[in-house]
Amino acid sequence: MEVTSDQLDTNSVDLTKTQFIKKNTKIAIIGAGFGGLATAIQLLKRGIKDFVILEKATDVGGTWRENQYPGAACDVQSHMYSLSFAPKSDWTKRYAEAPEIFQYIQDLIQEYDLKKFIQFDTEVISTRFDEQAHTWEISIKNQSALHSQFLIFASGPLHIPQIPNIKGIEKFKGEVFHSSSWNHAYDLNGKRVASIGTGGSAIQYIPEIAPKTKQLYVFQRTAAWVIPRDERAYNALDKKLFAQYDWFRKLHRARLYWSNESRVVPIVKPQMMRLGQKLAEAFIRFQVKDKEIAKKLTPDYTMGCKRILVSNRYFPTFNRKNVELVTDSIQEITENAIVTKDGQVREIDCLIYGTGFITDPRIYLKDFKCYGENGIELKEAWKEGAESYYGISTKGFPNLFQLLGPNTVLGHNSVIFMIESQVNYILQLIEAVEKSKTKAIVVKDVVQEEFNRKIQEKFAGTVWQSGCVSWYQQEGGKNFSLWPSYTWKYWLETKNANLADYRFLN
Structure with missing residues (x-):
């Protein structure tokens, strides 16, 4: 059977609403x-x-259509997290945020029709x-x-989305959503919020929502290795040079590529990774004032075994009086609270899953x-x-x-x-x-x-x-x-x- 294309008439229809159907x-x-x-x-x-x-x-947009939570950004540099054959010379920052990546994707749609x-x-x-x-x-x-x-x-x-099976969750009468389907209509101001999970999404939205909440409980099962992020913005001269001189943009991209590629060395040679781990431990102690909290935020496994995360704002969030790190496991959820295995009851208005994906x-x-x-x-x-x-x-x-x-x-x-x-x-x-x-x-x-x-x-x-x-x-x-x-x-x-x-x- 020879497969051939149907003729498409797309001149007068909004393709996001009225669909052509190919057979x-x-x-x-x-x-x-x-x-x-x-x-x-x-x-x-x-x-x-x-x-x-x-x-x-x-x-x-895929990932960047779905993940529009506060603080959503890429942990790969913007000039590397874009198509080599469809470059963008005017990235705002070294690490682009979700709206700018999503707009880049929309621009691709327009450019290539x-x-x-x-x-x-x-x-x-x-x-x-x-x-x-x-x-x-x-x-x-x-x-x-x-x-x-x-x-x-x-x-x-x-x-x-990975949704944990927690006893009693069906009883909870407050607001519940996963980071990938963030409810932007829900006002977190003055609310008591529980965030479950400390992965890539959570470490980005937690610093964003903490100042708004009355109380934020961060439930951590396993601590994550989080290293500093180079938050520099590209200035006007950078953007002008990237736009005018393609060789300059390519050179910058190449430098980013090879610096990223060098990270394989400590991955395949764990003894080298342990040296970097000492610096990461010092980073936690420097950013977190309370020694006991810093200890709880320090992983007990070799750095790199799980995904390494990047943020300058995650650890300082735990210096806030309205933020509590909870490491006791959850026993059950009631109509308005989370009960941990130690018997402590924490009343909440909203539950956010920062639990990643299957x-x-x-x-x-x-x-x-x-x-x-x-x-x-x-x-x-x-x-x-x-x-x-x-x-x-x-x-x-x-x-x-x-x-x-x-x-x-x-x-x-x-x-x-x-x-x-x-x-x-x-x-x-x-x-x-x-x-x-x-x-x-x-x-x-x-x-x-x-x-x-x-x-x-x-x-x-x-x-x-x-x-x-x-x-x-x-x-x-x-x-x-x-x-x-x-x-x-x-x-x-x-x-x-x-x-x-x-x-x-x-």
Whole structure:
């Protein structure tokens, strides 16, 4: 079956409200975040227009559409957390805040006229590979199915909120929300607020809301390593030079890249990380006046084992009289209070979850079915742990590609760099199918298995496997999330796809 594109008439409709519905396309992309949009732009640069982006929400942006909590910002420098082929010369600060990143994404949509390729309010509920036609059948909620030759997962690894199961939460009569769905209509001024979690989102919004609240209780299960942040703004001269001299902007980006890349060294050599840890401990003692609180805020695991966070304002927040750090575990929640295991009752008006996201794809894909060759379901294929080839291709799933798949998230540099490498690799595979006049391509089983054996070997002796439990790992300790080496090595290994690693299907 040959898949061809429907004609699109988009001249007189608001595509965010009135949807065009495609039934057949060459390439279907799930998700309109950085990954989906980067793929779309590169397709257009190659003159390929027979594709569609399927987005479950009513706007683009992914993570940066959802996470609009107070203080939301990126912990990767702005000139690195942007597409190399779509640069922005006038970033406000070295570390951009969420609204500016979201606006950058909106500007990409306008510059490349991408909205006509996006179907909003389109939630994919299952996908199935047709072994006779060599196409993907994509089932969509409340719509007819879409068929595509190639399918790209660009939904990202951090999009399903982690909501803890706390006894009595259903009884609570106050306001409750997760950081990724912040209720901006709720006024925190003068309120008694409990924040559960001390991860990447929490350390950003806690300093923002503390001055407003009557009382803020920060419930910490595990302390986080937080290091200083370079908050410098770019001045007018910087922006002028970036805009006028592209080589100057590229040089700045390169310097940021290599400084980030150097962070791998202490990760693979924990003895070096322990030296940095001493400085981080001194940073906590310097910023927190109360010695007992400083001690509670100091992690008991090697720095880097869990995600290292960056903030200049988080620790000083605990010097405020209206902020209490609570390290006793929660026993239950009542109609208006949190009760801890020590029996103490703290009355609250609002509960905020700063508990991050579900990261194990076997769990966050629980309501999504993906069937490959011989009817195998993706979660079943991953029952012993999520694995793929360079985080892109998965054995048994022809013409299915993923962005930021297993073992390609980073703990030291910009994932945008990884996304760009993966998009380049995927387009090579698609072009290979076209040139070979075949219909599908799938990674060989033995190639994927050998690749993952080597990947897991590389984690041995790193700080990531130094004893703590992190979101990088599945139950049992296997690290399924991170790339365990330099990103330049990933770029080098994926720069030119080795087609001998794949089977072609007719």
